[in-house]
Amino acid sequence: MFIAEQGSQFKKEFISQSRTQNLAKLQTAYGRHELITNAMPTHIWVEPTNFCNAKCPLCPTGNGESPRPKAMMGFYTFKTVVDEAFPYAKSMNLWNIGEPFLNPHIFKMIRYAADHNISTRISTNGFVFYNPKNIGNLLSSGLTDLVVSLDGTTGPIFNEYRKGIDFDRVFQGLRSLQETKQQLGVSSPNVVWQFLAMSQNEHQINVAKALAEQLNVVFSLKSINLDMVQANAENAVFLPNNNNLRRYHLDENHQWTLKSDRQNDCATLWRSLMVNADGTVIPCCYDYNTDLMLGHFPEQSIRQIWDGESMQKLRQKIQTERLQLGPCKKCSVDDRTIIFLDEIPVHKK
Numbered sequence: 001m002f003i004a005e006q007g008s009q010f011k012k013e014f015i016s017q018s019r020t021q022n023l024a025k026l027q028t029a030y031g032r033h034e035l036i037t038n039a040m041p042t043h044i045w046v047e048p049t050n051f052c053n054a055k056c057p058l059c060p061t062g063n064g065e066s067p068r069p070k071a072m073m074g075f076y077t078f079k080t081v082v083d084e085a086f087p088y089a090k091s092m093n094l095w096n097i098g099e100p101f102l103n104p105h106i107f108k109m110i111r112y113a114a115d116h117n118i119s120t121r122i123s124t125n126g127f128v129f130y131n132p133k134n135i136g137n138l139l140s141s142g143l144t145d146l147v148v149s150l151d152g153t154t155g156p157i158f159n160e161y162r163k164g165i166d167f168d169r170v171f172q173g174l175r176s177l178q179e180t181k182q183q184l185g186v187s188s189p190n191v192v193w194q195f196l197a198m199s200q201n202e203h204q205i206n207v208a209k210a211l212a213e214q215l216n217v218v219f220s221l222k223s224i225n226l227d228m229v230q231a232n233a234e235n236a237v238f239l240p241n242n243n244n245l246r247r248y249h250l251d252e253n254h255q256w257t258l259k260s261d262r263q264n265d266c267a268t269l270w271r272s273l274m275v276n277a278d279g280t281v282i283p284c285c286y287d288y289n290t291d292l293m294l295g296h297f298p299e300q301s302i303r304q305i306w307d308g309e310s311m312q313k314l315r316q317k318i319q320t321e322r323l324q325l326g327p328c329k330k331c332s333v334d335d336r337t338i339i340f341l342d343e344i345p346v347h348k349k
Contacts, residue, residue, distance in 0.1 A: 015117050018087040030270035033319060035312040037270060040088035040303060045274035045285060046081060047096035048073050048103035054125045055163040058229055058238065060288050061097045062163070065229050067289055068097075071278035075105040077298060079112060081275055084302045086116035094122040096276060096285055097228075101128040107137045114142025123147040123194070125165050129173020135180050143189040147220075148174055151196045153204045153211060160200040161238070178215045191217040196224050197245040197341060198238045221341040223247040226256060227330040228288055247338040260335035266318045266328065273306065281305050283314060287327040 025039035049072045056062035085092075092113050094100050100122055103109070113120050120143050128134045128146075138146065148170070152158035155167035178191065193212045195205065205221065212219035223246060226235050233254040239246050248256035273294065274282050281295045281302075292314060295305035305311065314325075323329045332339055 012117065015087055019090050022088040026270055030267055033315070035315050036307045038307070040085065041272045041306055042089055043091050043093070043272035044081065044085050044089045044302075045093045045096065045272060046073070046078060046109075047098060047274065047276045048078075048094055048100040048106055048109065049277050050096065050098035051102050052097070052099045052125070053102065053127055054099065054165050056125075056161055057163070058161075058224065058226060058235060059097065060228055063229055066097060068276075069278065071276070072103055073105075073275075073277040073279075075108055075112075077279065078105070078109045080298050081302065082113055082116050082118065086113075086118055089118060091119045091121070094120060095124075096274060097288055098277065099125055099127050101134070107141045110141040110143050114144075119144040121145040121147065123149065125149050125162055126170030126173065127165070129170050129177075130166070132173075132176070135173070135177050138177060138189060139180065139184070139186065141189075145192060146177075146189040147192045147194050148217075149194050149196070150174070150208070151198065152201045153207045157201050157204060161196065161198060174217070175215060178217065182216075191215075192220050193217045194220045194222055196222050197240050197242075198224050199240050200238070202240045202242055202245060219342070221245075223339055223341055225332075245341055247332055258330075258332050259338050260332065262322055262329060262331065263334055264319050264322045266322070266331075266333075268333070269311070269315050269318060273302075273311075275302075283311075284327075284331075286331045286333075291326050 019042070022039045023042055026037055026042060029037040029039065050061055050066070050068055051070055051072065052061045054062055060066035094109065100106055101124055110120050122143060124146070126148055128138065149162065150158065150170065151161050152167070158167040181187065193208065195208050197205065209219050224238050226248065236250060236254040236256060239248065239250060247259060249259055250256050268284050274284060275297050276282065276290065279297045280290050280293050281297050282290050283292055283294065294310045295308060297305070317325060318328065
């Protein structure tokens with residue numbers, strides 16, 4: 001037992017040292033805007049699948065606009081990502097444009113990442129709660145954070161956007177998870193109630209905040225994104241009446257522009273990347289249609305892709321031609337205050 005404990009401690013110290021040294025290299029490379037980092041990403045996005053059971057109108061999967069073929073990541077591919085990334089990457093997001101809990105290996109994936117000291121964060125439309133057994137699966141998986149999309153406090157309002165999802169099953173599942181955590185005296189996974197502010201639901205924001213407090217979950221108010229799908233003036237109907245809840249300026253012709261300007265810069269390219277369900281590797285979640293594909297995993301390793309020719313060219317372009325890059329000119333990460341709205345006061349109608 002003592003030898004095993006020594007080995008475990010050595011592994012943790014090795015990982016900690018590797019991540020500290022790796023992060024320092026990334027920070028130096030970004031500070032100098034060097035095209036080659038001689039390091040590895042500190043954060044990995046993995047898309048378990050781009051299938052989804054919902055028909056959300058502003059999502060390219062939900063409304064059928066996505067040109068990407070449907071795919072389901074196998075456990076071996078996921079394992080290969082973790083095996084290469086874990087000495088350096090400290091965190092992982094497990095979603096993109098699909099419902100991650102549709103992947104039959106998802107809990108095994110989360111457990112494997114957790115066993116490699118990688119914190120995991122996953123976002124769901126609530127499908128995970130359709131099976132009551134998943135309460136236990138969530139608690140035993142090692143998941144760090146669970147983000148649940150609940151854009152309303154009643155079924156009809158929730159279904160204005162989350163079409164095809166059963167609000168009652170999701171809400172009751174969320175309640176059951178929190179009650180079970182309390183009974184067992186555990187705190188993980190940390191649960192986030194994510195609420196997309198829209199004209200249809202803005203009158204329920206304060207009620208949702210109160211319910212989140214009762215459930216002892218974090219409440220995250222987020223602005224709606226109109227730029228994941230083809231521009232359509234009718235989509236402006238989703239923008240809240242409260243201008244403070246919008247990330248866009250809207251003109252009289254229902255044309256919208258981001259409230260903040262995009263800079264010729266992006267720290268993401270020196271910090272993280274995304275492996276899609278089919279193995280295509282892209283810089284981030286804003287590249288919905290893989291327009292900026294960097295490589296293909298596992299035919300190419302993470303290390304080969306991370307400092308490869310395609311990534312070097314993208315790091316160069318982002319410094320001079322950001323607005324020429326389709327996904328990047330729509331990205332609002334430069335000013336997170338127009339995305340995450342938790343500090344904005346909201347008044348009842």
